[in-house]
Amino acid sequence: MSDIILEMRGITKEFPGVKALDDVNFAVKRGSIHALVGENGAGKSTLMNVLSGWYPYGSYSGDIIYNGEECRFHNLKDSESKGIVIIHQELALIPYMSIGENMFLGNEQGKKFAIDWDKTHAEATKYLKIVGLTESSKTLIKDIGVGKQQMVEIAKALAKHAKLMILDEPTSSLNEEDSQALLDLLLEFKKQGMTSIIISHKINEVSYVADDITIVRDGRTIETLTKGVDDFSEDRIIRGMVGRKMEDRFPKRSGVEIGDVALDVRNWTVYHPLYSDKKVVDDVSFHVRKGEVVGISGLMGAGRTELAMSLFGRSYGTGVTGTLKINGKEVHLHSPRQAIDNGLAYVTEDRKGNGLILSNPISVNTTLANMKGVSSRGVINTDKELAVAEEYRQKLRTKTPSVLQNVGNLSGGNQQKVLLAKWMYANPDILILDEPTRGIDVGAKYEIYCIINELVASGKSVIMISSELPEVLGMSDRIYVLNEGKLVGEFTREEASQEKIMACILSTDSAPKE
Amino acid sequence: MSKTKVLTFVQKYTMIIALVLVTAFFAWRTNGKLLLPQNLTNIIAQNAYVFVLATGMLLCILTGGNIDLSVGSVVCFVGTVGAVLLRNDLNMWLVVLVMLLVGLLIGAWQAFWIAYVHVPPFITTLSGMMVFRGLSNVVLQGKTVSVTNEKFVQLFGGGAKCYVPDVFHGANINILCIVVGALCCVLYLFFTIRSRAVRKKAGLEVDSAAKTIITAVIIVAVVMFFTYRLAQYKGLPMALIWVALVVLIYTYITGKTTVGRYLYAIGGNEVATRLSGINTKSIYFFAYANMGLLSGLAGILTIARLTSAQPTYGQNYEMDAIGSCFIGGASAYGGVGTVPGVIIGALLMGVINIGMSIMGVDANYQKVVKGLVLLAAVIFDVVSKKKSS
Numbered sequence: 001m002s003d004i005i006l007e008m009r010g011i012t013k014e015f016p017g018v019k020a021l022d023d024v025n026f027a028v029k030r031g032s033i034h035a036l037v038g039e040n041g042a043g044k045s046t047l048m049n050v051l052s053g054w055y056p057y058g059s060y061s062g063d064i065i066y067n068g069e070e071c072r073f074h075n076l077k078d079s080e081s082k083g084i085v086i087i088h089q090e091l092a093l094i095p096y097m098s099i100g101e102n103m104f105l106g107n108e109q110g111k112k113f114a115i116d117w118d119k120t121h122a123e124a125t126k127y128l129k130i131v132g133l134t135e136s137s138k139t140l141i142k143d144i145g146v147g148k149q150q151m152v153e154i155a156k157a158l159a160k161h162a163k164l165m166i167l168d169e170p171t172s173s174l175n176e177e178d179s180q181a182l183l184d185l186l187l188e189f190k191k192q193g194m195t196s197i198i199i200s201h202k203i204n205e206v207s208y209v210a211d212d213i214t215i216v217r218d219g220r221t222i223e224t225l226t227k228g229v230d231d232f233s234e235d236r237i238i239r240g241m242v243g244r245k246m247e248d249r250f251p252k253r254s255g256v257e258i259g260d261v262a263l264d265v266r267n268w269t270v271y272h273p274l275y276s277d278k279k280v281v282d283d284v285s286f287h288v289r290k291g292e293v294v295g296i297s298g299l300m301g302a303g304r305t306e307l308a309m310s311l312f313g314r315s316y317g318t319g320v321t322g323t324l325k326i327n328g329k330e331v332h333l334h335s336p337r338q339a340i341d342n343g344l345a346y347v348t349e350d351r352k353g354n355g356l357i358l359s360n361p362i363s364v365n366t367t368l369a370n371m372k373g374v375s376s377r378g379v380i381n382t383d384k385e386l387a388v389a390e391e392y393r394q395k396l397r398t399k400t401p402s403v404l405q406n407v408g409n410l411s412g413g414n415q416q417k418v419l420l421a422k423w424m425y426a427n428p429d430i431l432i433l434d435e436p437t438r439g440i441d442v443g444a445k446y447e448i449y450c451i452i453n454e455l456v457a458s459g460k461s462v463i464m465i466s467s468e469l470p471e472v473l474g475m476s477d478r479i480y481v482l483n484e485g486k487l488v489g490e491f492t493r494e495e496a497s498q499e500k501i502m503a504c505i506l507s508t509d510s511a512p513k514e
Numbered sequence: 515m516s517k518t519k520v521l522t523f524v525q526k527y528t529m530i531i532a533l534v535l536v537t538a539f540f541a542w543r544t545n546g547k548l549l550l551p552q553n554l555t556n557i558i559a560q561n562a563y564v565f566v567l568a569t570g571m572l573l574c575i576l577t578g579g580n581i582d583l584s585v586g587s588v589v590c591f592v593g594t595v596g597a598v599l600l601r602n603d604l605n606m607w608l609v610v611l612v613m614l615l616v617g618l619l620i621g622a623w624q625a626f627w628i629a630y631v632h633v634p635p636f637i638t639t640l641s642g643m644m645v646f647r648g649l650s651n652v653v654l655q656g657k658t659v660s661v662t663n664e665k666f667v668q669l670f671g672g673g674a675k676c677y678v679p680d681v682f683h684g685a686n687i688n689i690l691c692i693v694v695g696a697l698c699c700v701l702y703l704f705f706t707i708r709s710r711a712v713r714k715k716a717g718l719e720v721d722s723a724a725k726t727i728i729t730a731v732i733i734v735a736v737v738m739f740f741t742y743r744l745a746q747y748k749g750l751p752m753a754l755i756w757v758a759l760v761v762l763i764y765t766y767i768t769g770k771t772t773v774g775r776y777l778y779a780i781g782g783n784e785v786a787t788r789l790s791g792i793n794t795k796s797i798y799f800f801a802y803a804n805m806g807l808l809s810g811l812a813g814i815l816t817i818a819r820l821t822s823a824q825p826t827y828g829q830n831y832e833m834d835a836i837g838s839c840f841i842g843g844a845s846a847y848g849g850v851g852t853v854p855g856v857i858i859g860a861l862l863m864g865v866i867n868i869g870m871s872i873m874g875v876d877a878n879y880q881k882v883v884k885g886l887v888l889l890a891a892v893i894f895d896v897v898s899k900k901k902s903s
Contacts, residue, residue: 315789337791346789354789357782359849368779369790371772378771386716402719422790 005030005164005195006051011062013050020046021060022219028164028197028212033190035206036199038216038241039467044199045089047216048166052086053079066164083163087153089172093141100124100137103156127155131185147178154185165189166197171205172301183209201299203234203506215240234506235499242469242498250474251446253453258477259290261328262461263344263430268322270303270310276318280306282485284322288430288461293452295476296465297501303485304465305349308432312346313339326430340369345428347419349435349465351412355419358408362400363389365407365418369426392421396451413444420451431455432463437471449475469498483508525898529843529858529891536862540869547872548865551747554740559672559819561864562753563589563812567835568842568856569764570808573801575839576768576777578784578848580635582802584624584642585809585835589828591646592617592813597659597823606666614810620646621806622799629798643832651825660822669752670818678750688749695741699734706730753815760808765853773800781848837884838863841891862887 006028013021021043028034036044050060053073064071066082073079076086093102100121109123110116124137131151135144141152150170157165167186171179179202186196186209200206206213215222215237222240225232270281281303288294298304309316311324313336324331326342333339339346348355356365366389367374374385389403396417400410407418416436423431433452437445452462452475466472472479479496481489481504489504524531540548547553567585574580596613600606624642627633661667668676682689706726713720721729744750768774776797779787788794812831817823842859844851863884870880 312789313791335791335793336789337793340791348786348789354783354785357779357786357849359782360778364775364779368775368787368792371775371792375772378773380770380772380775382770383712383716386713390716404719426791 003030004028005067007065008047008051009063009065011047011050011060011064013046013055013060020219021050024062024216024219024221026214026221027224028195030195031190031193032211033186033196033198033209035210035213036197036216037201037203037206037213037237039469042216042241043219044216045168046219048086048168048197048199051079052076052084052166054086080160083161084166085157085160085162085164086166087157087168087170089169091146091149091153091173093149093152095142096140098138098140099128099135099144099152102141102152103127103137103159107160123159124155127158128152130158131155132181145178147174147181150174150178150182151185154182162194164195164197166199168199169201170198171200171202179205203237207232207234207237213237217241234503238499238502238506242502249446249470251450251453253293253456256291256453256457258292259459261287262290262292262326263288263463264323264325264328265311266323266325268307268310268324269320270306270317271319273316273318280317280485281310284482284485284487286480286487286490288463290429290459290461291456292477293456293462293464293475295472295479296463296482297467297469297472297479297505298482299505300467302482302505304482305434306485307482308346308434308463308465311339312336312344312432315346340426340428343427343429344432345369345423345426345430346432347423347434347436349438351415351419356407356415356422359406361406362393362398362403362410362418366392366403366421366425369422373425388425389421392425396421397447411440411444413440413447416440416444416448417451420448424455428460430461430463432465434465435467436464437466437468445471469501472496472501473498481505528894528898529841529855529862532891533858533862533865536869537865540865540872544869544872548869549743551743553868553872554743555747555751557861557864557868558757559676559751559753560868561860562672562757562815562819563831564834564838564860564864565757565857566760566808566812566815567831568838568860569760569853570805571832571835571839572842572844572851572853572856573764573768573777574635574805575836575844575846576781576848576851577798577801578781579846580628580801580848581832581836582624582635582639582642582805583832584620584639584646585805585812586828586831586833587643587646587650588617588620588806588809589813589816589831590650590823590825591620591653592810593817593823593827594650594653594659594825596814597661597817598653600661600663600666601659606663606669609666610814613814614807617810617813618803618807621803621809624806625799625802628802629795635802647825650823650827654823654825656825658822658824661817662821667818667821670756670814671821672751672753672815672819673821674748676752676818677748678752678755680749684745688745688747691741691745691749694750695738695745698741699737702733702737703730753819756811756815760811761853761857768853773797777801778849781845781850783849834860834863837888840895841888843895845895846892859891 004027008024008026011021011024012019024047026047036047038044049055051064053075056074057072066084071082103124104120108115109119121137128135128137131154133148133151133155135148141149170182174182183205186198189196198210211227212224214224264287266285268281268284269279272278272280284307296304306316310320313333314320315336324333326344331342333342352358363385367385374381374388386403393400393403398414398417398421400414407415410418437448452464456462464472464475473496477493479491479501480487481501483505488508489501491500537548571582571585574582592613595616596609599609599612620642624638627638628635667673678690680688680690682693710720710726768777776787776792779792780794780797784794816827820827838860839851839856840846841862842851842856844856866884866887867880870883
């Protein structure tokens with residue numbers, strides 16, 4: 001079992017402004033199941049995308065040695081031809097095509113200009129049987145559940161003659177039963193000599209299925225644990241994941257008086273906009289006081305953003321129920337406009353996607369949520385607009401030649417400042433900051449923290465959603481933990497620790513049956 | 515100038531450079547005939563509808579590259595309604611009002627489906643294109659209705675008598691025309707100097723004095739040459755007045771009002787705009803209802819110029835409008851484009867048209883050339899953007 005099928009040496013991958021992978025070394029034994037674990041953004045998915053050729057040879061540095069030879073993959077086809085198949089977190093199936101058509105998409109059976117449909121469906125049926133599906137290969141993808149769709153993805157990988165299968169969070173959207181079936185299938189494949197790499201944040205699943213566990217943190221591989229040799233307990237794994245020392249990365253906040261309750265949410269429930277029977281936020285109650293920073297922690301997909309957006313004028317979800325009180329008065333917010341008018345602001349996690357207009361200048365972005373402030377009867381006072389933008393540029397120390405610069409030309413940290421400026425100019429009482437420091441460098445992070453401190457010092461309330469535990473711990477007066485749509489924990493600043501929060505999340509995860 | 519400086523200059527003023535080159539080319543090939551007073555007048559009068567429709571189309575395109583295919587048919591239908599009403603001797607002003615209202619109603623009808631029911635604009639307006647072409651035929655029963663109301667024709671048309679009377683009664687030259695031209699220049703200079711001062715005071719970057727002066731000199735020279743040429747012929751065509759009015763109003767709307775700002779914002783990032791508390795649906799509604807209104811105006815200009823209404827009028831007008839927008843620098847993805855840019859685009863098409871007509875180029879070849887110009891303009895836009903990013 002010491003035969004190495006894959007070795008990645010010294011892999012470094014940089015994105016503009018961020019080193020996603022830093023000299024990563026990683027080896028996988030033939031016929032084993034190897035798990036990659038780490039916090040969100042640690043670099044697990046990036047590493048697998050390098051391996052599969054999604055990031056082509058040349059866009060990273062380092063060597064990939066597969067079956068003893070050095071490989072230079074330029075696209076997914078290159079790696080697939082060697083038997084390396086990646087199954088992404090988001091299912092890549094086309095809903096209005098049949099199972100068979102999906103399985104052989106890009107790998108069509110028959111001649112180039114004459115697809116052999118009989119062969120397609122015969123082959124599809126063969127592989128469906130292996131993964132334990134009894135559906136006809138002519139069933140449309142949209143008509144089967146998510147669990148079965150995941151199985152189809154695996155069958156699709158088998159149809160490509162996979163020797164090394166990479167599964168990125170394969171169980172993230174599955175229920176217990178389906179997750180269990182999938183994990184058992186992987187164990188079954190292992191017996192037949194298949195090698196798998198599985199990325200997961202569900203530690204219990206990982207320790208159940210994996211032979212080796214490699215822990216990734218801040219773009220580096222920290223350690224590899226081997227079953228039967230090392231301690232495989234959840235505690236041990238979590239310690240590896242969060243292991244970094246807390247440095248003095250957070251500005252002190254002192255003398256801020258915590259006042260009355262500003263925002264009070266009771267029994268808040270939200271359903272998925274498309275699958276209207278799926279609860280995304282489940283009976284959540286919480287509150288925030290004036291002058292308080294409240295952190296909301298949880299894993300990706302825990303429903304944090306969905307909770308925030310549904311509060312912000314029902315910008316997300318359907319069937320929203322629950323009560324919302326602002327400064328003691330119950331309000332019903334049906335649009336972002338009403339939310340803004342009632343003193344609420346939602347600063348999105350996705351500043352490029354739905355926060356800023358990249359093709360427009362800083363000045364335009366700064367005033368967009370409060371055009372009334374710079375216009376009268378629908379006519380914009382351009383001079384005033386420029387003055388406002390300039391005022392906030394100086395206040396937040398945004399680095400730019402002028403406020404007429406397009407936001408798209410700024411660095412991530414400066415874009416985040418423009419986004420904050422926009423919502424500060426809307427003059428809210430309560431700001432929901434969703435991942436306010438994602439993808440920006442340490443210096444800019446510190447400045448954002450200072451801004452947050454200034455906000456609460458002026459009597460405003462801040463709700464900070466963040467996947468970075470040190471940040472939540474360092475900045476919050478109180479912390480709520482959200483998992484799978486439910487509020488599963490509340491900690492004060494004094495009692496909270498990384499281990500406690502992680503354990504709180506994991507203990508409430510729907511675990512596979514043993 | 516260094517190489518990169520030249521490149522950015524060319525990128526910034528591509529369409530103006532193209533317009534100058536194309537005008538120079540045709541002036542040369544037609545032995546200067548292109549720049550004769552009558553031909554310059556014609557470029558305006560013949561293309562008045564394009565300027566008006568392209569302005570409206572720009573607002574739709576700004577929202578995200580959405581187009582309105584129905585404008586040609588709406589122009590025809592509004593014209594039909596107007597011609598029939600005028601034939602029945604209704605008050606001219608009432609007819610004008612009705613025509614604009616009909617245009618606005620049609621616009622609102624389509625806008626409702628697009629904005630509030632999310633029917634794709636392409637399909638909604640394709641339907642409108644068929645419906646209103648059909649209705650025009652039904653009303654006209656396939657025949658021509660001529661427009662005989664002289665006052666109407668003079669006020670909106672582009673024919674021999676459709677000029678602003680010279681209140682100064684110049685002998686060989688239209689003095690009013692010169693005065694208006696000079697006035698425009700004075701206003702332009704005033705606003706340039708003022709905004710420069712304001713921006714300097716606010717600590718913003720301003721163009722160098724030399725650059726500002728050179729630009730001003732060029733613009734004044736072009737405007738004065740143009741008005742002088744017009745003055746040598748019959749003065750200011752009425753169509754120019756309407757076009758100028760539309761251009762001014764919509765330059766203001768897109769540049770200085772919140773509605774205009776929201777149009778760009780939606781095209782730039784619709785979700786961000788919605789999350790900023792802006793009612794994006796009402797902005798879509800505005801863009802398409804407004805397109806109907808301007809189609810109504812174009813309908814008025816069209817039947818006045820052609821002094822009749824026919825079921826075939828307005829065919830391909832939508833393509834002229836859309837083409838002008840893209841040639842004039844509007845982005846096919848929305849969020850980018852200006853009214854002056856679109857007017858330059860429309861002028862470029864107009865100059866190519868009339869230049870080739872003077873040269874006696876076959877009408878079918880004219881289409882080929884126009885089509886290729888459109889493609890070239892967009893290719894240039896896409897490629898230069900790729901390079902700069």
